[in-house]
Structure formats: structure tokens, C-alpha cells
Amino acid sequence: MKRLHWISLIFIALAFSSCDDQSEKIKASVPGYWAVETAFRDKQETQLLKGVFFQFNPDGTMSTNLPNITAENTGYEVKNNIIIQSGNNPMQYEVIGEPDSTLVLSMVISNTPFELHLKKGVPAATPLPEQDTIEVQE
Numbered sequence: 001m002k003r004l005h006w007i008s009l010i011f012i013a014l015a016f017s018s019c020d021d022q023s024e025k026i027k028a029s030v031p032g033y034w035a036v037e038t039a040f041r042d043k044q045e046t047q048l049l050k051g052v053f054f055q056f057n058p059d060g061t062m063s064t065n066l067p068n069i070t071a072e073n074t075g076y077e078v079k080n081n082i083i084i085q086s087g088n089n090p091m092q093y094e095v096i097g098e099p100d101s102t103l104v105l106s107m108v109i110s111n112t113p114f115e116l117h118l119k120k121g122v123p124a125a126t127p128l129p130e131q132d133t134i135e136v137q138e
Contacts, residue, residue, distance in 0.1 A: 022098075027078045029099040031058045034118035037102075041114055054105075054118065056083075066091075068109065 034056070039049035048067075055063040062076045062085060074087030083105070085091040096104040096115070103118040 023078050023080050025098060026081060026083070026095050030056045030078065030083065030095075030103065032056060032120050033123045034103050035121055036116050037119045038117040039114065040116075042112055043115075049114075049116065052116070053123070054103075055123065 032055075034054045036049050036052040039046050039052070041048060052066050053064065054066075056076065060075055060077065061073050063072045063074070064070065064085075069085075069089045069091050071085065071087050071089055074085060074089075076083055076085050078084075081095045083093040083095060085093070091107065093105040093107050096106055101120050103120065105116045105118065107114050107116075
């Protein structure tokens, strides 16, 4: 009986360390700029979310232009395989698999399931504002 008790404790310890390990892998992989490559709404591919991005910063802040969730410099934390966005529009994103150059996020918005396949990249350059020119008259 004691042997079964010890085996159970070992399995429980392994399960908790596995969750912590997955959480640490996600924390290490997720910082950066991620742009939607493919999006699914209710398991059907959708073009609705083209142009959506997530910027996760190493300091625990993030920005996104996800419709109805738009947030700039709001906090986030990783617990197991869940990214929890804080702020005015709190949201939870489930990380599917292990992120490398591709990040797959699953979420529910207004009772509709979404799955986003994001590609790690560099944010698009912001165009510089047009400047007035001064013409020299001779």
C-alpha cells in the first residue's frame, strides 16, 4: 500500500513539473512580434483576421489589434499553456503545441471559437509623416 502511495506521489510531482516546464518554454518562446498567417472561425478558415498582430514583450506587456480586444501595453502572464491578457479587455489564449517560428492560439470571442496561426516576424515599418519642403527662391 505504501508503495502505491509513493508511486502516486511521483506521478503527481512529474505532472506538476511538466506543467512548469511547458510554461517556461512558452515564456521563453512567445516574446516578439507575431502576425496572423491563417485564422479559423468556428473551424472554418476566415479572412476576417488578416492583418491582426500580437506583440509580446519580455517585460510582461503586450499589444494587439485583435478586433474588440485591441490593447496597447497591457500586461500578460503565462500559466501552463495559457496566455492571460490583463487590462480593460482581459482575454485568455490557449497555446496549442510548442511555439517556435509559428504560434497557434485558440480563444473564444463572443461564444465563437477562433484559432489563429501566427508567424513570428518583424512589425511592418510605420511610414514617416510627410514633411513640408521649403523651396528656395532666387
